[in-house]
Each structure stands twice: as C-alpha cells, then as structure tokens.
Amino acid sequence: xxGPARVTHASTRAAVLDLIRAAGMISRVGLxxxxxLTGGTISTVVRGLLDEGLVAETGHAESTGxxxxxxxxxxxxARYAVGVHLDDARITYVLTNLxxxxxxxxxxxxxxxxxxxxxxxxxAREVGALIESVGVERDRILGLGLVSARPxxxxxxxxELELATGLxxxxxxDATAAAIGEHWSGGVGxxxxxxxxYMGTGLGAGVVLGGFTHRGPSGHAGSIGHTCLxxxxxxxxxxxxxxxxxxxxxxxxxxxxxxxxSLTRAAGLVGGRTRAVAPVATDFAAISRAAxxxxxxxxxxxxxxxxxxxxxxxSLANVxxxxxxxxxxxxxxxxxxxYLPVLRAELxxxxxxxxxxxxxVRLSASAASAPAIGAAAIVLQSELVPRRPGxxxxxxxxADEPPVFVR
Numbered sequence: 311x312x313g314p315a316r317v318t319h320a321s322t323r324a325a326v327l328d329l330i331r332a333a334g335m336i337s338r339v340g341l342x343x344x345x346x347l348t349g350g351t352i353s354t355v356v357r358g359l360l361d362e363g364l365v366a367e368t369g370h371a372e373s374t375g376x377x378x379x380x381x382x383x384x385x386x387x388a389r390y391a392v393g394v395h396l397d398d399a400r401i402t403y404v405l406t407n408l409x410x411x412x413x414x415x416x417x418x419x420x421x422x423x424x425x426x427x428x429x430x431x432x433x434a435r436e437v438g439a440l441i442e443s444v445g446v447e448r449d450r451i452l453g454l455g456l457v458s459a460r461p462x463x464x465x466x467x468x469x470e471l472e473l474a475t476g477l478x479x480x481x482x483x484d485a486t487a488a489a490i491g492e493h494w495s496g497g498v499g500x501x502x503x504x505x506x507x508y509m510g511t512g513l514g515a516g517v518v519l520g521g522f523t524h525r526g527p528s529g530h531a532g533s534i535g536h537t538c539l540x541x542x543x544x545x546x547x548x549x550x551x552x553x554x555x556x557x558x559x560x561x562x563x564x565x566x567x568x569x570x571x572s573l574t575r576a577a578g579l580v581g582g583r584t585r586a587v588a589p590v591a592t593d594f595a596a597i598s599r600a601a602x603x604x605x606x607x608x609x610x611x612x613x614x615x616x617x618x619x620x621x622x623x624x625s626l627a628n629v630x631x632x633x634x635x636x637x638x639x640x641x642x643x644x645x646x647x648x649y650l651p652v653l654r655a656e657l658x659x660x661x662x663x664x665x666x667x668x669x670x671v672r673l674s675a676s677a678a679s680a681p682a683i684g685a686a687a688i689v690l691q692s693e694l695v696p697r698r699p700g701x702x703x704x705x706x707x708x709a710d711e712p713p714v715f716v717r
Contacts, residue, residue: 321696322347322351322355323355323358323359324694324695324696325345325695326341326345326347326352326355326356326359327359327364327365327384327694327695328694328695329341329344329345330359330365330382330383330384331384331409331494331695332496332500334383334496335368335369335381335382335383336381336382336383337379337380337381337382338352338353338356338379338380338382339379340379341356341382356382362388363385363388364384364385364388364389364408364694365382365383365384365385366382366383366384366385367380367381367382368381368382368383369381384408384409385408386407386408386409386411387407387408388408388450389407389408389450389451389452389690389693389694390405390406390407390408390413390446390450390451390452391405391406391451391452391453391454391455391686391687391689391690391693392404392405392437392440392441392451392453392454392455392477392685392686392689393405393406393454393455393457393487393491393681393682393683393684393685393686393687393688393689394433394437394454394455394456394457394682394685395457395458395484395487395679395681395682395685396420396456396457396458396464396467397420397458397459397510398420399420399589399591400417400418400419400420401417401418401419401420401433401436402415402416402417402679402681402682403415403416403417403418403436403437403440403682404440404679404682404683404685404686405440405441405444405446405686406683406686406687406690408690408694409495410491410494410495410496410683410686410687410690411495412676412679412683413444413446414440414441414443414444415440415679415682416436416439416440416443418436426466426467426470427470429467430467430470430471430473430474431474433471433474433475434471434474434475437454437475437477438475448476451477452478452689452690452693452694453477453478453479453480453689453692453693454471454472454475454477454478454479454480454685454689455479455480455482455487455684455685455686455687455688455689456468456471456479456480456481456482456685457481457482457483457484457486457487457681457682457684457685457688458483458484459483459484459510459512459514461481461482461483461529462529464481465481468481478689480685480688480689480692482685482688483514483516483525483529484508484510484514484639484681484684485506485508485514485515485516485532485639485681486516486517486523486525486529486532486684487516487680487681487682487684487685487687487688488506488508488516488636488638488639488674488680488681488683488684489504489505489506489515489516489517489518489523489532489636489684490516490518490523490684490687490688490691491676491680491681491683491684491685491686491687492504492506492636492638492674492680492684493518493521493687494684494687494690494691495676495683495687497636497674497675497676498518498634498636499634501633501634502518502519502520502521502633503518503519503520503630503631503632503633503634504517504518504632504633504634504635504636505517505518505532505626505627505630505632505634505635505636506635506636506637506638506674506680507534507619507623507626507635507636507637507638507639507642508638508639508642508680508681509559509560509619509637509638509639509640509641509642510560510591510639510640510641510681511559511560511561511589511590511591511594511641512535512555512559512560512561513534513535513554513555513558513559513619514532514533514534514535515532515533515534515626516532516684517531517532517630519630534554534622534623534626535553535554535555535559536548536550536553536554536555537553537554537622537625537626538550538551538552538553538554539552539553539554539557539558539618539621539622540552540557543556543557544556544557554618554619554622557618558614558615558616558617558618558619559615560590560591560594560641561590562615563594563597563611563612563615564579564590564593564594564597566611567579567593567597567607567608567611568593570607572607573597573600573605573607573608573611576600576605576607576608577593577596577597577599577600577605577608578596578600579593579596579597591640591641594641594644594645595644597611597612598612598644598645598648601645601648602647609648612645612648612649613648613652615649616648616649616652616653617652617656619649619652619653620652620653620655620656620657621656623635623653623656623657623671624656624657624660624661627657627661627669628661628662628663631663632669633667633669633670634669634670634671634672635653635657635669635670635671635672636672636673636674637649637650637653637671637672637673637674637677638673638674638676638677638680639677639680639681640677640678642673642674642677643674643677643678646673646677650671650672650673653671654671657669657671
C-alpha cells in the first residue's frame with residue numbers, strides 16, 4: 311500500500327474524534343498509541359467527548375492479563391446533518407446520522423426554471439418534512455450540505471436556503487461530495503488516497519489525497535469528463551475535442567442509441583427522433599434496462615462507454631497513484647454491472663504501479679444518492695473534525711484488542 315494518511319486537524323479534540331470515527335471502536339490506550347499524545351491528554355479529550363454525547367463507551371476488550379480496556383465508539387445518534395443534491399430534474403434529500411448512515415431520504419421534482427426564492431422556499435418545506443419524519447430535534451441538526459454539478463452558480467441560492475431553513479448551509483460540487491461521503495462513512499476502508507468517479511448525466515471525479523479532499527484553486531480538480539481521448543474527436547462544450555464526456559458519457563450513449571432505430575424501439579426510448587426527447591437520465595436508464603434484458607446492441611453501447619471510461623480512469627490512477635477507485639452516481643447505480651468488470655480489467659492489466667499495489671475498483675453501496683449523502687458528510691466533517699495544518703497523526707491506527715460486548 312502507499313504512504314500514510316497524514317491527517318491534520320484544527321484541534322486535538324477533532325483529531326481524537328476523527329480517529330474514533332475511522333477506527334469504529336478503539337480504547338484510550340489505542341488512541342495514545344495512534345496519536346502519540348499523553349494518556350492524560352487523551353483522558354481529558356475523551357471525557358469531554360463523552361460529556362457532549364458524541365462518543366460512547368461500548369464494551370471491553372478481552373483481558374491480556376490486566377484490567378480490560380474500555381472501548382469507545384461514535385454515538386451515531388448524537389448529531390445529524392441534511393444533505394441535498396440539487397439537479398434540474400430531481401432534488402434528492404437525505405438525513406444522516408453522525409456516522410454518515412442515512413436515516414431518512416426523499417426525492418422530489420427538480421428546480422427547473424423556477425426563481426431561486428421559490429425553489430428555496432419549497433426546499434425548506436421539504437427539508438422540514440424530512441426532519442419531522444424521523445422526529446429528530448432541530449438542535450441536533452448540525453447543518454445542511456447543498457451540492458450540484460455547478461456550485462458556483464448557486465451561491466445566492468444557498469444564502470436563500472440558509473434563511474429559509476434556519477440551518478447553516480455548505481455549498482460544494484457533487485462529485486467531490488460523493489468522494490467525501492465514501493471517506494466519512496467508511497466506504498473506502500482505511501485508505502487515504504482514492505478517487506470517486508461520478509456519473510450522473512455527465513462525468514466527474516472527487517479526489518482524496520493523503521486524507522484531504524483535493525479541489526484545486528478553482529474547485530475543478532477531478533474533471534475527468536474533459537480528459538481528451540481523441541484529438542480529432544467531436545467538439546465538447548468545454549471548448550476541447552474528443553473529451554471523455556462527449557465520447558462516452560450518458561448523453562453520448564443516448565445519442566448513439568437514438569441513431570439506431572432498432573435499439574430505439576427495443577429500449578422504448580421516449581419520442582424517437584421525431585418527437586419530444588426525454589431527459590438523458592431517463593433514456594440512459596432505458597438503455598441500461600435493455601442491456602440487462604439481453605439486448606446485444608444496448609450491451610455493446612454500454613461496454614464501449616465503459617472502455618473509454620476505463621482508459622481515463624487508468625490515467626487518473628497512474629497520475630495520482632490511487633489505491634481505490636469508487637464508481638458512484640445515478641448512472642453507475644443503474645449500469646454499474648456493465649462498467650465495473652471493464653474498469654477492473656483495465657486497472658488490473660495496465661495500471662503502471664500494479665506490481666507495487668493494486669487498485670481496488672468497487673461500486674458504491676449508495677451510488678444513486680451518493681452526492682446527497684456526501685453533502686451531509688461535508689457538514690459533519692466541517693463541524694466536527696475541521697482540518698488545517700497542525701497536529702499530524704501517525705501512519706496507522708494502533709491495533710487494538712477485539713472487543714467483548716457487555717450489556
């Protein structure tokens with residue numbers, strides 16, 4: 311495996327809380343070993359976390375001859391966060407607990423062309439209904455994460471939503487949010503260097519390097535959809551030619567399917583080429599269903615798309631020396647069974663550092679709602695474990711004894 315996760319936090323408290331979250335369960339001695347902090351410091355910090363209700367004592371490790379160590383873990387129901395994925399077609403809302411697990415989820419019609427104030431008022435009502443559906447007190451909600459494909463366009467909207475809900479709002483990119491959600495909820499294990507490739511109606515990637523989200527100075531790091539794979543290829547809206555998105559993204563797959571009358575009929579693509587065209591997501595889902603039902607033309611289109619994405623993913627893995635690659639987003643949720651083996655084969659055979667370590671390619675367990683879950687995780691991370699240059703933690707969590715649960 312590659313080098314360590316050098317995690318820096320804004321405070322010792324944040325570092326200890328993050329270690330408890332990452333470990334799942336760990337003793338005070340384990341925290342001392344992992345951080346290099348004194349036993350007195352760890353005891354003081356842990357006592358404060360227990361008093362705040364953020365951490366709970368949950369059993370004892372097996373005895374090694376002395377006093378059995380008390381195990382600590384997050385109190386997952388101490389705090390909550392709301393995550394919202396804003397899209398023109400759909401708005402997805404989730405309420406997650408402190409560990410990033412979804413406790414409530416709803417999906418509603420998208421923002422369309424309504425004025426920001428109108429959409430914000432509607433979203434505030436829907437957020438309120440989401441929270442009330444599980445009976446969580448508002449003072450235990452840390453905030454609301456709002457993510458989209460174009461976050462820079464939604465700054466004023468985020469302020470409207472903050473006023474309408476009474477919750478602090480954090481704004482971010484949907485692909486980045488998906489990566490943070492995987493990291494916070496444990497979807498990538500202990501690795502600190504990974505990427506989440508996000509496919510909705512477009513293609514992007516969220517990148518985590520050494521435990522830190524890498525956004526770049528403009529926030530456009532991970533724009534894998536604009537990797538050039540054919541210098542003589544079709545023009546892309548970004549101004550380039552032969553971009554991955556224009557060659558193999560969901561819109562490209564749909565366009566190729568619509569050029570095939572037989573497949574258009576077999577997949578039931580709404581409208582054909584002469585009537586109103588359905589949203590890309592709807593038609594991509596129809597093509598994916600046709601492939602699962604054995605339609606060879608649909609299968610071939612998806613496999614072609616997967617080969618292009620696999621080559622771009624290999625380049626990303628080579629440049630960043632990734633350990634894990636997660637496929638996430640609504641389109642991978644629908645068609646992941648086609649894409650996953652193709653990407654695995656590419657990374658197994660052509661990743662430059664494969665003799666040193668493999669790249670684990672996996673499908674997110676929550677691919678369909680990953681951006682909303684990640685939006686909530688951004689709130690949890692920013693409120694509870696803010697990071698900055700400062701305390702540096704060691705490479706690995708110290709091994710702890712297996713717990714014996716007590717009632």
